[in-house]
Structure formats: C-alpha cells, structure tokens
Amino acid sequence: xxxxxxxxxxxxxxxxxxxxxxxxxxxxxxxxxxxxxxxxxxxxxxxxxxxxxxxxxxxxxxxxxxxxxxxxxxxxxxxxxxxxxxxxxxxxxxxxxxxxxxxxxxxxxxxxxxxxxxxxxxxxxxxxxxxxxxxxxxxxxxxxxxxxxxxxxxxxxxxxxxxxxxxxxxxxxxxxxxxxxxxxxxxxxxxxxxxxxxxxxxxxxxxxxxxx
Numbered sequence: 756x757x758x759x760x761x762x763x764x765x766x767x768x769x770x771x772x773x774x775x776x777x778x779x780x781x782x783x784x785x786x787x788x789x790x791x792x793x794x795x796x797x798x799x800x801x802x803x804x805x806x807x808x809x810x811x812x813x814x815x816x817x818x819x820x821x822x823x824x825x826x827x828x829x830x831x832x833x834x835x836x837x838x839x840x841x842x843x844x845x846x847x848x849x850x851x852x853x854x855x856x857x858x859x860x861x862x863x864x865x866x867x868x869x870x871x872x873x874x875x876x877x878x879x880x881x882x883x884x885x886x887x888x889x890x891x892x893x894x895x896x897x898x899x900x901x902x903x904x905x906x907x908x909x910x911x912x913x914x915x916x917x918x919x920x921x922x923x924x925x926x927x928x929x930x931x932x933x934x935x936x937x938x939x940x941x942x943x944x945x946x947x948x949x950x951x952x953x954x955x956x957x958x959x960x961x962x963x964x965x966x967x
Contacts, residue, residue, distance in 0.1 A: 756774060757771045757774040757776050757857065757886075758770040758771075759837055759856075759887040759889060760837075761835060761837065764834050764835065765829055765832050766784065766827055766828070766829045766835070767827065767829065767835050767853060768825055768826075768827050769826050769854065770824075770825045771788075771790075771821070771822055772823055773821070774821070775819050775820065776820050776821075776826075776854055776856055776857050777795065777817050777854065777855050777859075777861070778817065778818055778820055778854040778855075779818075779828075779830055779852065779853050779854065780794060780816035780818045781816070782828045782829060782830045782853060783828055784828065785826075786822070786824060786827065787824045788824015789822045790820055790824060791820070791821050792819070792820055793818060793820075794816075795817045817861075821857070828853055828854050828889070830853060833853075833891035833893065834891065834894060834895050835889050835890070835891055836892060836896050837887060837889055838887065838889070838918065840859065840882065840883070840884060840885055840886055840918070842884065842885050844918065845881065845882040845883070845888060845917075845918045846864065846879055846881055847881075847890050847916035848880070848914070849879070849880045852880055852891070853891050854888065854889040855882050855888040855889070856884075856886030856887050858886050859888065860882070860883045861880060861881065861882055861883075862881045862883070863878050863881065864878065864880075864881050865878055890915060890916050890954065892915055892957075892958075893956050893958035894956055894958050896954050896955060896957075897955050897957070898952050898953070898954055899953045899954075899955060900951075901919070901921060901949060901950065901953060903948070903949065906946060906948045907946070907947045908926070908945070908946050909945045910943075910944060910945075910959055911943055911945055913960075914945055914954075915954040915956050916954040917954065918951055919950055920949045920950050920951055921950070922947070922949050923946065925943070925944075925945060926943070926944050926946050927943050
C-alpha cells in the first residue's frame with residue numbers, strides 16, 4: 756500500500772513500491788524513481804460511474820499514478836490534510852479531494868439542498884474502503900467531533916468533508932426580516948447529528964446563501 760506523508764503543510768509525498776494512487780489531474784509537482792501517469796475520470800469507476808458523472812455533473816479530473824519511488828503532489832498552495840479510512844466512508848467535495856490510495860473506491864452521492872448551499876452542486880464525492888486520502892482546504896482545516904450529545908452546525912461555505920455515522924440536515928433561519936435586508940448573514944447552516952468527524956476550513960467559498 757502506498758505511504759502518504761506531509762512534507763510541510765502544502766505538499767503531499769507518496770512513496771510507492773509498485774502501488775497506484777488516484778490524484779487530481781495535474782497535481783504532480785515532482786517525483787523520483789519510475790512513475791507512469793494515466794488520465795481517469797472521477798465519480799466512480801466503470802459504466803455506472805460514467806452514467807453517474809453525466810447525470811450529476813460531479814466531474815473530477817483524476818489521474819492514476821503508478822510506480823516505484825516518491826511522487827509529490829500539491830494544488831495552488833492549498834493546505835493538505837490526511838484522512839485515514841478503516842473500512843468506512845468519507846464524503847468530500849470533489850474540489851477538495853487531492854489524492855487517494857489506489858485501493859479506495861470513489862463514487863458520487865446526492866446531497867440535496869446541502870449541496871446546493873455549498874455552491875458545489877447537488878452531489879458530492881464519496882471515498883470508501885481502507886487506506887489514506889488527502890483533502891485540501893483554504894487555510895489549515897480543523898477537525899470537529901460530533902457526538903449524539905453535541906450536534907454541530909457548519910457554514911456551508913466552510914464545509915470540506917465528513918466521515919462517520921452522521922446524519923446531515925440543511926437548516927435555514929430565513930425570516931421576513933431577512934427579506935427586508937435585516938438578516939444576520941448566517942441564514943443557512945448544515946446540522947450534523949450522530950457520531951463522527953467534520954472537516955471545516957477557515958475560509959468561506961461563495962454560496963447561494965452567503966449574502967442572505
């Protein structure tokens with residue numbers, strides 16, 4: 756299995772001994788040894804994945820990197836966070852996914868209003884299995900714990916990813932005062948309940964409800 760490690764906070768180093776990883780297309784910044792690069796498409800493998808991508812628009816330009824040596828990945832100096840999966844699933848916005856172990860399965864799932872509120876569409880990417888994944892954030896991300904006793908509200912523009920046994924609900928605080936231009940600027944949130952982890956970045960992307 757490929758070994759993931761951070762070299763600084765903005766460069767991912769992956770050591771491979773004949774293994775393969777899937778990485779954002781064009782994110783290789785250096786490598787040593789022997790590496791082969793093959794363009795792929797995200798949203799899941801096979802015919803189902805192709806159909807899903809067409810239906811959802813959850814497009815990811817992904818390449819398979821296979822070889823022996825070390826390959827370094829980065830994307831526009833974004834901060835990189837490592838996530839370990841042990842037979843569980845990670846939900847992550849496609850634009851925040853940098854690299855996954857080649858043995859992890861990727862797919863697409865419907866997110867409904869939550870997805871629309873994040874500004875990334877109605878679908879999001881899933882990564883499932885055992886291995887490591889690297890996700891990106893605008894600034895150092897924080898990992899917030901959710902327990903049954905302590906649900907969490909997250910700004911849709913700051914949400915990156917989550918894992919664990921979590922249920923998410925889109926909630927709105929839009930009132931008549933909002934339409935009168937007297938809103939508080941935080942009219943929409945994602946509420947997470949259950950047991951798991953939520954990754955949040957210290958920056959907010961433009962969202963539908965960001966100015967409400």
